[in-house]
Amino acid sequence: MSYQALYRVWRPQRFQDIAGQKAITQTLRNALAQEKTSHAYLFTGPRGTGKTSAAKIFAKAINCPNLKDGEPCNECDMCQSITQGQLNDVIEIDAASNNGVEEIRDIRDKAKYAPTSAEYKVYIIDEVHMLTTGAFNALLKTLEEPPKNVIFILATTEPHKIPLTIISRTQRFDFKRISVRDSCERMAYILGQEKIDYQEEALTVIARAAEGGMRDALSILDQAISYGDDSVTVENAMSVTGSLTQELVLDYFDSIIQHNTEKGLSLLQSILAEGKDASRFVEDLILFSRDLLVYQQAPQMTDLLEGANVDEGFKSLSQTITAQQLYKVIELLNDTQQEIRFTNHAEVYLEVATVKLTQLTDIQVSNNVSVEKTNGNELGQDEQQKMIDMEKELSQMRKQLKELAKNGNTPQPAKKAPKATAKPGNNQFKTNTTIIYKVLSEATKGNLAQLIDIWPDLLNMLSVTQRAIMKASTPVAASPNGLIVSFEYDILCQKATNDNELLEAVREDLRRLVGYSPQMICVPSEQWPVIREQFLKQNKELLKNRPAEKVDSSATKKSNQTASDFEQENLNSLESALPEPDEEETIVTEAMQLFGEEIVEVKND
Structure with a gap:
């Protein structure tokens, strides 16, 4: 042979x-x-x-x-x-x-x-x-x-x-899983040496099906070459791997947006009749949904896409479907993926999932993500919290005015009701403040300056995909056991938090570079100042009692006075962050501005 x-x-x-x-x-x-x-x-x-x-x-x-x-x-x-x-x-x-x-x-x-x-x-x-x-x-x-x-x-x-x-x-x-791009480059080199014609999109399909294994990718490539008579086309790769073309995926998502259950079930039956693998079908839909989310949040970072082709159909769908719908689609598909692993009737679960997806309503979506209704009758959680705070404040004003009208005396100034911090909606990244506070309580300028200094070297040690995720990140606080990294984009922050291989790679590379391996905690850049300020307010005495650390001046300059330099300088900003004891703007003055200085007595009939 x-x-x-x-x-x-x-x-x-x-x-x-x-x-x-x-x-x-x-x-x-x-x-x-x-x-x-x-x-x-x-x-x-x-x-x-x-x-x-x-x-x-x-x-x-x-x-x-x-x-x-x-x-x-x-x-x-x-x-x-x-x-x-x-x-x-x-x-x-x-x-x-x-x-x-x-x-x-x-x-x-x-x-x-x-x-x-x-x-x-x-x-x-x-x-x-x-x-x-x-x-x-x-x-x-x-x-x-x-x-x-x-x-x-x-x-x-x-x-x-x-x-x-x-x-x-x-x-x-x-050894890490090989990225789609690296697998495609290796297969393209081999096909070039073997003088076999191929389509680049076909190599992407094969690399995704291999799930990070080069040997699996070459085995699938062998099958595609035999199937296509010494040529590798997208159609052959789809047939061998059981994957879906982007046109079919776009049609399926179109049935979801239009709430067309009949069209969705018809597409599903035709896909299964062609011999497509049920698990591969669900996997392709999840990855495509993920690519849509990434493109919506960061359209310029197309190198993060797992395999979606950014054509007119893809762009149009990304503008039509909302992020909230994609969250629910991924959630339902993930549940379906777990169910079909332990059944001999995968098509039944796929049909149920298709019916659920095509019958998603705005109300169902809003139960998962707080959004304002288009008819204006219901408000999101943020707006509801603001309304509650305003009603409480107005109720206090009415009581003060009532006392003023009844006794004719000037009421004692009352402090303005503190503004409630709006809780982030489900569409925002949820940070684990407990872990962050623990890192901040041990953080030092020296650790941060050291990590900022070697951060470019760390990024170069990561894979291409991991480097793309970490490209828009900055270390903002560090201790021997923990590292807080700020991300410019929520979607990248979420992806980094859920990528266990990336977190482990960062720890291992840091161990090689600096001799210790802190746990990386990800936080969106817009949430970091709020979390930092809350920590300072709650731990003022702890920070005052901490001994001053000695840090090399050149290393400190490299940190460029980043947000984690809270040990000394933030004690001063803490004082200014607290409200003054004698506030000029009281509830009474606000009421006078709203209703005028004249006291009006209202008598009920």
Whole structure:
């Protein structure tokens, strides 16, 4: 059988061939070039993201006599034999089938012997989390005191199953899911080398279906090539992956806006009749709704879109459908997605979801998001709160005027009713003030100045998609355990808060840059001044009693007097923020301005 699958033929042979893992590959290349390699590495991450490929490339690079810029030459006998799996000094072990104590003891005993032909003996243990407890204990001593010229590379998709004693003795690299853009670039390169015609939109469909795995993307690409007779078109990619064309999605959303249940059910039946996967159908709708929200909030940041094509139909829909409707659509689709996972009748749940979506009314939407009714009979929560406050204030005025008319005496000035802070509606990002207050109570200028200084380096270490989310962010307060980051756009703040991979990546990169890993808390830029002021008012005594910290003057200047410099300077602003004890504007003067100075007595008939 002469034909080989694309993922086997085009397995990366150099670090620069690994897609979407630039931070990891650059680190390994520098370590090799500077001869600062470790004795043990741990590669973790989802399937198909390049863990085993990186391990084999590392084994070639460290033994290659023609190493250049941390890359193997792939031409010498050493590189060729490792590529073909014929070098005895590079041993690849599958821990899923060799997970016992005896197998690991055998590795430990053989590791004591010097390499036969290579400079380093490299053990690559794949799916290492499958080892038994006894096997881990047998491996522990070898990792703690490794023999000379022996390197262990452990690869796993489930790092939480590995004992901490093993992890602490390795250098850990977390491989992330490969972005759609990086997957498309790699597939385009391969198709160009294979001289196969393709459409760029088709590669986007395949990359989205692969869900961040390069190996899965190449497997789907193989199917699309076979299906399309050595060509990759959007129609072929849609058929192979079971995805929807944007035209069908636009028609489906049109039925939702028009409340046309019959049209929605008819579209659903035709889509399912074509053999589209139910789970993929719901996933496509959720991602399309997300793209609509992103485009509505930040139309200039099209690089954040997961795959939607910004054509006239997409622009028209984004202007027609409201954000509140999209919130409800995503909520219903998410519930449906969970339900169809555990049923053999997914079409029933899809039909129910279609009926619910096409029968959404303004009243149902307003129950989830506080908005003003178009007929003016009902007001949102903000307006209702203002009306209540105004009615209370007016009631106090009437009582004062009544006392004045009854006794003929000037009433005692009463302080103006405090303005109630309007609560943010459901369409605004809800901040966790408890966590923020905890960070602020420990925050220092030194931590903030340090993080502001390395913030550009941190962004460069993130993936392209993560960097796009964090591009409009600024650190505003920091402590050894927490970091508050202000976002210009609510949608990006929400996405960053819900992206666990991004939060973990920030913590890990900060650990590498500054030596500690604070938890990142996201807050919209317009809410930050209010939260900060409330904290200052509630913790005035705490801030006064805090000892003054010594901060390097140059680092302080770099912070540019940002909002977290509250330890000393905000004590002065706190005094001015509080109302003066003798207010000139009283309730009586306001009443006189509203009703005039003349006292009128009203007698009931």
